Amino acid sequence: MAIEPLGDRILVKPLEESEEKIGGIIIPDTAKEKPQEGEVVAVGPGRIMEDGKRLAPSVAIGDKVLYGKYSSTEVKYGGKEYLIMREDDILAKVV
Numbered sequence: 001m002a003i004e005p006l007g008d009r010i011l012v013k014p015l016e017e018s019e020e021k022i023g024g025i026i027i028p029d030t031a032k033e034k035p036q037e038g039e040v041v042a043v044g045p046g047r048i049m050e051d052g053k054r055l056a057p058s059v060a061i062g063d064k065v066l067y068g069k070y071s072s073t074e075v076k077y078g079g080k081e082y083l084i085m086r087e088d089d090i091l092a093k094v095v
Contacts, residue, residue, distance in 0.1 A: 003077055005044035008087040010059060012038035012067065013080070037094065038083065039064055047087070057087050064094040 005011050015037045040063045046056045059065060071089035075082045 003042060003075070003082070005042055005084060007044050008047035008055075008057060009044045009084055010040055010057065010065075010087055010090065011042040011075075012065065012072070012083045012085065013041050014038045014083060015064070036069055037064065037066055041082065059087065059090060059093060065090045066092045066094060 003011055040059050040061055043057050043059060043061060046054045048054050067083070067085060067090050072083035072085035075084055
């Protein structure tokens, strides 16, 4: 991976939701909500606390996470879409 997040930022690959057809109605891509689940691809070294010590992130590469709808920045790299967000914007790990 050529993208290395800084500080407490996390690089996430959004997981695509499976397309469901209910009653024969197909919802176009433009009307679908963005996925709010993704896989952690890269993790920054962590936040620096006031005392100068670094606090390690609580997520690791490969973790599946849930994140807020508008809490990230979209980035395209190598033809793929990723999200960069702060660790605080991650709501939960999917276990």
